[in-house]
Amino acid sequence: MTLAYAPSAPVGITALSEVMERLGLRMNFAKDEEIFCQDEEADLTYLVVSGAVRTTRLLSDGRRQVGSFYYPGDLVGLETGEIHRFSAEALSDSLLLVVKRSALKAFAGDEAVDRAIWEATRRELERTQEHLLVLGRKTACEKVASFLMDLAEREGGEQISLPMGRQDMADYLGLTIETVSRMLTQLQGASVVEFDGCRRFRVKRWDALERLAE
Amino acid sequence: MTLAYAPSAPVGITALSEVMERLGLRMNFAKDEEIFCQDEEADLTYLVVSGAVRTTRLLSDGRRQVGSFYYPGDLVGLETGEIHRFSAEALSDSLLLVVKRSALKAFAGDEAVDRAIWEATRRELERTQEHLLVLGRKTACEKVASFLMDLAEREGGEQISLPMGRQDMADYLGLTIETVSRMLTQLQGASVVEFDGCRRFRVKRWDALERLAE
DNA sequence: CGCTGGATTGAGTCCGGTCAAGCCTTGTGG
DNA sequence: CCACAAGGCTTGACCGGACTCAATCCAGCG
Incomplete structure (x- = not known):
């Protein structure tokens, strides 16, 4: 991991990222490098600038649950209280903006910052609730179909890239x-999607994908 | 559903419930009565006074996912943004305190109320994340064991009662x-728990239950 | 006491897991 | 530029845990 003081460069889009730009450090993480760890004290908040991040939770016997994936613009690390309930790792080489919670809290009263954090937490909860439904009540095929749809909707181009490997998807x-x-393979056989290598695909029949995702 | 204006009686324990006591309506819901509905606009917040509540989400073909169970003292209905992503129903005859979000928001600036809502949301997120792990990576036996443990920890007496039926547990x-x-049946056969009817149980071997829940 | 709906039990099936082999992709070094 | 190695992905055969369907049991209640 390398780090450097954030320059006062004007990259910020939202009020929050501006504040983080001002108060935070830029940190680079290599692929699979740990950003924070399950059960560790949670005093930092992270903003993904480039790359991507996954959060994971381990059972004692090694079974793993991936909580979520984060892309540029997403906030990581406010999912919890005092202690991180998930670990976070970089999916690929990534640049994050890091800021102390306490520093951020000093900006409480700054209406815009407060609201941005609140919004991020609300979105996090919504995404987690959607995830619940997928895990609890969907078949394997429906799970994979909804996952591809989520990705496609999020990226919204022709060619969608998968920043994560098969194990991460499975978990x-x-x-x-x-x-x-x-x-x-099945979805591809049904001409619903088409893969170009195992990290890129495009949706061929959007309606079919939607139907399969339920 | 019957309703009555909240008397200014001093039942409130936290600042939030005091405020809700002051601003809100008391509403009675019968067993299985709908409190709010999936996809409906979310402008009310609910505090469980007595009874219990479940939130549910339906798939188009009728498969159902129960999101969470709520007990006296719990806040229901802030799990989301503008639109409810879950429905809520009373598990048994229940009394709730209901207040408009806008009215509550008028108390923003009231530090204690703000924090109470924030805390409730944080807890909600944490519980949902725990639920994720259970749904994604645990076996049937582990799922049931962790569920019983959660209940037992929450109630914390000798005899634990199940306010929900088997279908709710399953979903x-x-x-x-x-x-x-x-x-x-299996857990009972292993002398881990003992049922007295199908709505009451007690934990006989706590360590075994803990181990089974992973 | 019987009725009714929820809970339990049983038999059989199937979806998704496990184990193992083989195939790509990607990266490295000659 | 190619050869090769290594890791990740795919495919196949088989197995087992959870589901389905159906019968029965039981608790709560009129």
């Missing part, structure tokens, strides 16, 4: 890599 | 009633 969806792989 | 855990029932 996000509560499946095994083998099942994920089979479902992807 | 909370992503299982079928048959599987839930089998696991309960």
Whole structure:
């Protein structure tokens, strides 16, 4: 991990990222490098600038649940109280803006910052609730289909790229890599999506994908 | 549903419930009565006074996911943004305090109220994240064991009562009633818990339950 | 005391997991 | 530029845990 003081460069889009730009450090994380750790004290907040991040939770016997994936513009690390309930790792080489919670809290009263944090937390809760439904009540095929749809909607281009590997998808969806792989093959066989390598795809029949995702 | 203006009686424990006591209406809901509905506009917040509440989410083909259960003292209905993503129903005859969000927002600036709402949201997120792990990575037996443990910890007496039926448990855990029932029988056979009727149990071997819940 | 709806139990099936082999992709070094 | 190695992905065969369907049991209640 390397770090450097944030220059006062004007990159910020929202009020929050401006504040973080001002108060925070820029930190680079290599692929798979740990950003913070489950059960560790949570006194930092992170803003993804480039790259991507996953949060994970381990069971004692090694089973893993991926909580969420974060992209540029997303806030990581406010999902919890005093202690992180998830670990976070970089999916690929990533640049994050890091700021102390206490420093951020000093800006409480700054209406815009408060609201931005509140909004981020609300979105986090909503995404987690959506995730619940997928894990609890969808079949393997529906899980994979909804996952691809989420990605496609988020990126919103023709070619969608998968920043994560099959194991991360599997652990996000509560499946095994083998099942994920089979479902992807199946979706491709049905001409719903088309893969170009295993990290890029495009949606061929949007309606079919939507239907399969339920 | 019947309703009555809240008397200014001093029941409130926290600042929030005092404010809700002052601003809100008392409403009675019968067992299984709908409190609010999925996709409906969310302009009310609810505080459980007595009874219990479940939140649910339906898939188009009728599959159901229970999001959470709420007990006296819990806030229901701030899980979301403008639109409810879950429905809420009374598990049994229940008394709730209801207040308009806008009215509550008028108390923004009242530090204590703000913080209470923030705290409730944070707890909600934490519980949902815990739920994720259960749904994604635990076996049927582990799911049921963790559920019983949660209940037992929450109530914290000798005899624990189950305010919900088997179907609600199943839909909370992503299982079928048959599987839930089998696991309960199994746990009882292993002398981990003991049921007195199907709505009351007590933990006989706490360590075993903890181990089974992972 | 019987009725009714929820809970339990059983038999059989199937979806997704496990284990193992083989295939790409990607990166490295000759 | 190619050869090769290594890790990740795919595919196949088989297995088992959870689901389905159906019968029965039981608790709560009129």
